[in-house]
Amino acid sequence: MKRKFLGIDIGGTNLRGKIISEEGNPLGERKTLSEAHMGISRLMENLAGFIEGFAGEEISAIGIGIPGTVDRRNGTLVQAPNIANTKDFPFTEVLLDRIGTNTPVFVENDASCAALGEHRAGAGRGSNSMVMITLGTGFGGGIILDGKLWSGEDGFAGEAGHMAIDPSGPLCACGGRGCVETYVSQVAIKRIVREHAELREKFAGTEESAIPERLAELAREKDRAAISVWNDFGTNLGVGISILVNVLDVKTVVVGGGLSGAWELFIGKTLEEAERRCLGGAARGLKIKRAVLGDDSGVLGACYVAKKGLGESS
Ligand SMILES: [Zn+2]
Structure with missing residues (x-):
C-alpha cells in the first residue's frame, strides 16, 4: 500500500493539516482553531482532537511544525514564547499519550518546516x-x-x-x-x-x-x-x-x-x-x-518532516 504523510502547522490562530502522497502530491487538508494563546494544555487538547479527525486516513507518519525551540530527538518543546506555560514541555510524549496511536510523530521548528517546504516545492526548488x-x-x-x-x-x-x-x-x-x-x-x-x-x-x-x-x-x-x-x-x-x-x-x-x-x-x-x-x-x-508558497510552506514542510522522519530522503 502506498504511504501517506500528515503534516501539521501550529499557528497562533490555526492548526493546519495537510496530507501528501509518497510522491508529494496533496491529498487533502483541513484546519481548526489552535487557541495557542490559551496555553499549552488547551493547544494539546485541540491538536489531539484534530489528529483524531484524520483517523480513517491510514497515515504512515505525522510531522508537526511548532513555533518554538524544539529538541527533535526527544520531542521536547524547549521554549515557545507565544504559547503560555511551555518550558521543556515533553510535547511528543504528551501527544502520543492522548491520541493513543502507534503512528510515529516527528517535530520540527516551524521556520525550518517552511524552509523545507520552499526547498522541496517552492522558490528553492x-x-x-x-x-x-x-x-x-x-x-x-x-x-x-x-x-x-x-x-x-x-x-x-x-x-x-x-x-x-x-x-x-x-x-x-x-x-x-x-x-x-x-x-x-x-x-x-x-x-x-x-x-x-x-x-x-x-x-x-x-x-x-x-x-x-x-x-x-x-x-x-x-x-x-x-x-x-x-x-x-x-x-x-x-x-x-x-x-x-x-x-x-x-x-x-x-x-x-x-x-x-x-x-x-x-x-x-x-x-x-x-x-x-x-x-x-x-x-x-x-x-x-x-517565497512562493505563502502559508502553505510550513504545513507542506511538516509533511516532508514526517516523510524524512521515516528515513526517506524526501
Ligand atoms: Zn535576540
Whole structure:
C-alpha cells in the first residue's frame, strides 16, 4: 500500500493539516482553531482532537511544525514564547499519550518546516543549499545544506533572528541587544513607528496589529518617513543575509512570511547591501528570491518532516 504523510502547522490562530502522497502530491487538508494563546494544555487538547479527525486516513507518519525551540530527538518543546506555560514541555510524549496511536510523530521548528517546504516545492526548488528567512512576528530562519534540512546537533539551528548586528541596539525578546529581529520583523516595525516622532502621530488610533500593513500603504503613497523606515528595513535584512551567506556559502536565499508582502518596498536596499557585504566567492551566483508558497510552506514542510522522519530522503 502506498504511504501517506500528515503534516501539521501550529499557528497562533490555526492548526493546519495537510496530507501528501509518497510522491508529494496533496491529498487533502483541513484546519481548526489552535487557541495557542490559551496555553499549552488547551493547544494539546485541540491538536489531539484534530489528529483524531484524520483517523480513517491510514497515515504512515505525522510531522508537526511548532513555533518554538524544539529538541527533535526527544520531542521536547524547549521554549515557545507565544504559547503560555511551555518550558521543556515533553510535547511528543504528551501527544502520543492522548491520541493513543502507534503512528510515529516527528517535530520540527516551524521556520525550518517552511524552509523545507520552499526547498522541496517552492522558490528553492532545484537548489542544493539554501537559507529561508521568515519575516513574521519575528525573524525566523531555516537552513538546507546539501539538499537536507540542517536542524543542528540539538535541533536548534536556524535561529537567524538573533544574530546581533548592533550590540548596543534595542533589547530583544531573547534578552540580548541589537539582534537582527529587533530591526527586521513585525515587532521591530511596531517599535520603530512608536519611537518615530513624525510617524507616531500618523498612526494614532491605528490598531497595533495593523501597523506593518499601514506602513506599507503609506510608503506606496510616497510618504517619505515611511519610505525611509522600509529602506532601513531592507538594508538591515541585507546585513543579516550577508552574514548567513558569508558563513554558509549558500547560493539561494528565500524570503517569506507576512512582511514579504512589502517586497518592492525593501528588496532594492536588501540586494544593494547584500552585494556590498557578501565576500567575492560567496556572492557569486547568489539569488535572493521571494517565497512562493505563502502559508502553505510550513504545513507542506511538516509533511516532508514526517516523510524524512521515516528515513526517506524526501
Ligand atoms: Zn535576540
